[in-house]
Structures are given as structure tokens and as C-alpha cells.
Amino acid sequence: MCNGRNRLTCQKHDGDGVTTAELFRAEGLSKTYPGVRANDDVSFCVAAGEIHALLGENGAGKSTLVKTIYGLIRPDAGQMRLGGAPHAPADPHAARAAGVGMVFQHFSLFDALTVAENIALGMDAPPRRADLSRRIAQVSAAYGLPLNPARRIESLSAGERQRVEIVRCLLGNPRLLIMDEPTSVLTPQEAEILFATLRQLAAQGTAILYISHKLDEIRTHCDRATILRQGRVVSTVNPRDHSARELAAMMVGAEMRLVDRSGRQAGEVVLTVAGLTSAPASEGTSLQDVGFQVRSGEILGIGGVAGNGQEELIAALSGETTGRPGTVMLDGGDLSAQGPEPRRRAGLLAAPEDRLGHAAVPEMSLTENAILTGATRQQLQKRGVIDHRAARCFAETIIADFDVRTPGPATAAGALSGGNLQKFVIGREILQNPRALVVNQPTWGVDAGAAAAIRQALLDLAGRGAAVVVISQDLDELLELSDRFAALNNGRLSAPVATEGLTLEQIGLMLGGAHGMEVAHVAA
């Protein structure tokens, strides 16, 4: 077991606390992307023989941080030390040479090749195949990871494929092993095998940096947890000293924001969704009996981790997928069987999450992107003939009203920054004066200023009497905007409850298994 040893060494910041047990230290790491501070002055350290969790919501900066350690990203500022020596890998080769191994969430294996061939492909100087196979067999036996070097990848389960990736790392004798959400693809039994291996590795002095959302897992298996929120380190704690709800509160931010309802009065029911069930898609989650009502002047927030049916829900509301009669009703009119254009005509508008290629066409100008959804409601066409002047005028209005920073409406949408294009997309729908608007991740990847502008615009739209549905992973955003809150988990929507007075524990419970909080909560 990895608990107990060396716990305090890295937490000392009084100048003399650096002991031999400290293996890795990051100091002041920062990385900024256009519009996002992915990492902001991140400092933490990992001791040898420790299983150290990195905990945070999507977009909290965990991936950026570990990619920096693995040499995939160069930090804008800050230093790292590994085993006492400066660690500034130019690329993953250098990181591996310094003793850092990483197992990615998505495997990079060739299905048609054998285990040994795949591992040889990833090596800088592969040994002879027979020697390699022997070493693979040795390592996999030593760490309880049964693996036949001659099997083809295509015949392996997800857990076995992950073993290939782990063995590949272990052959390089890493001092620091990074694992990115390793259990997300595993069955519970496979996860147990993995943890046994990790404990064995830690006992031999390897440090393990473990990324996960699953709080119960982290509380059971990890010695320390560094919690990231919006790119910053919130705290480094012993996860066993805290309940799952406390960890969740640290992850999402404990402070509750007051919901500003000024000027808004919930009126009659505008949008009714009932019994919405989508056929299972080849990928993604099918919706199961989703139902809710939104009133005029009201904002309904739908939370949950992406991939739990968000894409399917917005497609069912925008009209990209149609449903059985009575599933989508606007002002009493049944739109279930209608496509996107008739729904727009009726007043039900949507803004999907993916700006490039879904909500907007990157190669097309802003004028043309204004036509994309505005053609009918803004009368940008007359009997099919496009009125380019009216379209340019509409695009200019969006640009002016929503402060879109761009040289002009002739600019290609793909040339705009994420935040500016998002303002354009949201503005395009809001300016069409919808009766009901559904948005998915309205401020995803958008800088704080633009995000605030978009949120205010959504509030104003509701203030003018529209019904608004905000689908988001950002709990802060949902608490700030919505009057009522519901959680989408595995294709099922919880019953909406009033946001006012809602505590984080209740939200955690509603999000359920999505964050692994339900189990932890019950246990806690």
C-alpha cells in the first residue's frame, strides 16, 4: 500500500523541506491558449512511491498539466524538477529519457499488429524481437499484467490494450508514471487488477500521477490529491481526510452565487418536452424518456458531464433528429416531426456546442454563416433567392451588438477566435428573437469577458420573455444563470428543481454516477 510514507515532504514550503523523497516538483507553471488560461501558476510536487491524484472538472487544466510534464506542451512560464534535476523536456522522447511515462486515455495501438510489434514501434532502439518478447513476458508477469506478446491487438479487450500501454511504459523504467483517466474504459474487475499493479509499482518507489473524476476511486487508492480549478491549484489534500462531497465542493468551487432574477417573471409554459427517447446511436448515449417544461422568462439549466446525452438532446430539440408525436411542443404546437427550418419558423432556435463545423461553417464568411440559420426568420431569402445585402446587414448587426472582434462580415468564420465566433453564434440566434432558445456549452473555451457577455445576453433574452435552456458542464455557469436545474446522466434527465437554495451536495447527488459521486456520497 502506498499510504503513509513520505506524505509531508512535499507539502513543506519553508525552504528546507526538500527531502530525498521528493521526485517531481512543478513551480509556477502557466500556459495560456487564445482565450483560455489552461494552467495558471500551478505548483505542486509528487513524492517517490506515492500515488498522487490530479482532480478537477473538465477544462480545469489537468490534461495541459500532464502534457507539459510529458513534453507535449511547453509552458509559458514556470519550472519543473525531476529527481532534483531541472526537467524541461523538448518532446516526449526527452521526457521518456528523463524517466516520465504516460498512459493516455485513448490508446495508440495498431489493431493489425501483435503486442510485441506495437511495443517495438514505440521504442527508439527496439531490441531483437525474441528479446523484446521475453522482456514483455517478464514485466507483465512481474506486475501481474498477464499479456501474450504474440497476440494481435484486435483480439484484446480494452483492459488488455491498456496493459499493453502500461507495459510499454514500464519497459522504459519510468520514475514517474502518468495515467490519464485509466479506469474510464475498464470493468470493475479490470480496475482492481490495475490498482494492484499501481500499488506494487508505488511500493517499488515509482511515483504515479493519477488523473480521474472518480472521487471514490481516489479516496480509496490515492495518498494525496492536488485539486485544480480553472487552471489553478485549489489545494493539495489527503483524500481520505475528506468526504466525497468536500472534494466535489473544492473541485467545482464552494462559493454559491446568487441568482439574479431581476426583471424576469416566469410566465406561461412555452417549451414542453415529454417522453423523449432517441434510438441508440452507434456512438454516444441514447436519451431515455427525457421530459421537462420551460416557461416564458425562465432559464432551465441542464448539467452533467459531456457524453451523457447532451449532443443527442440538442439534436432532438434543434430538429436535426425528429421524434414521436408529442415529444417536442412549442406553445402547444407539436414540432416533434419537423426539421430545423420549420422549428425556426415556429420560434424554437438552437446553438450547438461545436462552433466549427456544426453551429458555423469555418470556410464560409460571417455573412454566409448568418444565412445558415437566419435565412427564414430574418427574411434573408425571397422565394429561395438569397438577399446578400440583407444577409451582410444582419451579420453586421450581430457583430456590432455582440462585440464580435473581426475585420468585417466577409471574414471567414474559421479565422475568428473561439470566443468571438461563439459570440457570433449565440448572437445570431438571440437576435432572431426566438420564442425558445436551446444552447449547449455556450461559454466553452471562451475567455471570461466573452463568457460574461454571453451569459448576460442569455439572461436578457429570458428577461424579454423567451424560454431558455442552457446545457452546460460548468456548474458555476448553471447556478448563475438558471432558475431551475436538472442533471443529464447516462441519457436520463433528473426532475428539475429550483436553483435557489440548491446546495452542492444536492447537485452532486443529482449528477449521480457521472462524477462517481453517488456511490461516494452514500458511503460518506
Place this chain on the structure above:
Amino acid sequence: MLQLEPRAATPWWLAIASPLMAVVATMVAGGALFALMGFDPVASIRTIFWDPLFGPASGYSRPQLLVKAGPLILIASGLAIGFRAGIWNIGAEGQYIIGGICGAAVALAAYPAEGAWIFPAMVLAGAAGGWAWGMIPATLRNWTGASEILVSLMLVYVAQRVAAWMAFGPMRSPEGFGMPGSRNLQHYPSAANPELAAGTGAHWGVIAAGLAVLATWFLMSRHIRGFRIRVAGMAPRAARFAGVRPETLVAFCLGLSGALAGMAGLFEVSGPGGQITDSFGSGYGFTAIIVAFLGRLHPLGILLAGLLLALTYIGGELAQLMLQLPAATVQVFQGMLLFFLLGFDTLTRYRLRWRAAK
């Protein structure tokens, strides 16, 4: 070593320069090929590209330019619309053949009656035949997900067999002394599609090609449906979001390109071709694919590319006659043209960079 590096944006002039560079490269490579075969490269190239228009025999060959370019432009205009949407009709040749057969069937059924209704009815029948042949791959793609590329291509060979069957069977001319082939429609005034002005080569098909260029330009740059077709080609999910139903789009594009190819077939059988024979298809449907791409899928470009490809047809024949160049020359030329075009197109999206090998 040389490496390709994606460009952030394509300079506008490259989009125009790339087809021109392809034409020049084809001339150079073609010349080299002729030199290797023992022909004078300069004379060969001049015979193919210059003499048909300005040479001593140009009085005969110049009208042929419009005769050949008409069907190419008509077919390519339709194909380009589908190609813009990412719907690949490779079987225009088959739709051309079936259109010719259906149009000819109307004429042969009406024979020997005379009437102003006959020719318009033939045009409609030709378009309907091509449309129906194009709707087969459209329907199969919508119902079963079958690739329209393969289905439309395979239907070309079916259409060729149908043409042979017609020529030997139901459509064989009773006055043809048992020879395969239908009556010659050029000799049937109500069904004939003659040269409209002497010495120009222009027949109704050329007029139709001109109208098709105008109509497709209007559709693609002024009409909401053309706008959505372009969206579908660039971002299929955005097209669905905008309200495009993929099934409708597939049917529209394959149906329209089929109808235009069918009309081209009708104008050919009633005009320059004259009759349905077992070798009625002459490759226009395939060459039109080159025309569409060489013309950047733009109506004006297609107009120019159609004329250029027509020139290689006529010039190739001329070179065969004058210099005894092999008959395959034309196809080699057209193949090289597409090859170089695709090659230079890579340079519009990527730039060449010299990088030291690691």
C-alpha cells in the same frame, strides 16, 4: 528532405494558377512522351492545341469544338453541383446513354409523323431517362447506404449493354439491311437536332449547355438551395443543423446531374451522332468529370475547361490523321491533365518546405 506543410489559407491566385499550370505541365509531359516515341514534340503539341483552331484545316475542325464542348459542359455543370456537396456521380456516361436511348425512343415511336411537339418531347424523355438512371444510385444510397460512386459507375456498363441490345434488337432500323443501329434521326426533320448556324457547330445541345452554365451559376451563388449544397460539402453537420436532409440532397444532386447528362445524350443522338448504335457512349460522361474538376467546380471554369477538353479531342484526332499519332493519345492527354491538376491542387492546400532530415 522535402515536406508538405498545410497552408493556413489558399492565396486566391493559386486557385486560378493551378489549372493553368496543369495545362502547361500536360503539354510538357505530353511533348516529352511524343519525343520518346519518335515524333517531333513541338509539331505534335501544335497540331493538338493550335491547328484545330488556327491551322490550315481549321474550317472543318473549328465547328467541332462546340460540338464536343456542348455535351461536356452540360454534363459537367450537373456533376459539379453534386461534387460540391460531396456526392460523387461517376456514372454520367450511363445516364448519358440512357438519356439518348429514351429520347430516341420517343422519336422512333413517333416516326414518321411530323410535329413541333416531337423534339421537345424527346428532350423531356432524354432528361427523364438520365434522371431515372441517376436516381438508382441515389435510392440505393438512401435506402441501403450503398456507395453512389460504385453503383453509378457499374450502371455505366449496364447502360452500355442496354445500348447494344437496343441497337441489335428493338431499335434496329427496319430499313437498315439488318445492320445494327437505329434509324438516323438526322434524316427525320421533326426529331433532328441540326447545326443552328452554318459553320459554328452550335446545335440545341450547345444552347442547353450555355443555359446550364447560367442556371447552375445562379443556383450555386444566388439560391438558398445552392448555398445549402455548398454547406453540405464543407460541413455536413452544419448542413443538417441548417435544415438540409441528406437524403433529399443525394436525390437532388444525382437526379439533376443525371437529367443533364441524359439531355446531353439526347442532343447527341438526335444531332451529331444521329442514331443509337452499340457504341453510342463515347466517353463524354467520364471526360466531364475532368472538366468539372479542371473548371474548379465553378460554372465559368467549367465553360473554359469544356472548351479545352474539346480541343484535346479534336486535336488528338487531327494528330492521328496528320502525324499518325496513336489513337490513345487523347486519353493519355486527358488522363495527364487530371493527374497534374490533382498534383498542383495539393500545392494550393500545402506548401513545400525543405527540411533537414532528422
